[in-house]
Amino acid sequence: MKLRADIVEMLRNGHTHAEIMRTFRVAHKTVKAHRIALHMPEPKRGGHVLRPIKDEFYARTEPVDGGHLRWTGHHANGVPRLGRQGKHPSAYRVGFRLHHGREPVGHAKPGCGYPQCVAPAHLEDRPMRAQLRSQMAGIFGGAR
């Protein structure tokens, strides 16, 4: 399929299907075919195109000295959370998935010591914490 550059641009800029249909007087299926050809996600309720979760995540972070990442999005019960499509997964979980490519087992939490750090490479899940503890125990002769 040959893509129209003007439709592609509007999709990439986050315009709704309805806006694009109105602007170019094209059918819904034309806009949808473009979106699918671009591998863009389904638009969320309200018609706005959903950005990839990676973009949503990094748009709410701020780098801190030491390679840490501060969460500038909202918090609930002291946990940074990413509001998206009516769901509020913890930013630790989302970051963990981005870095490790799998779901965390148990809670995902920063293991770097920086309070509420969401740097994906600094996030650990339960098996990783357990493994670290057993390595420490091996080094320090079972202390703790």
Ligand SMILES: [Zn+2]
């Ligand atoms: Zn960190």
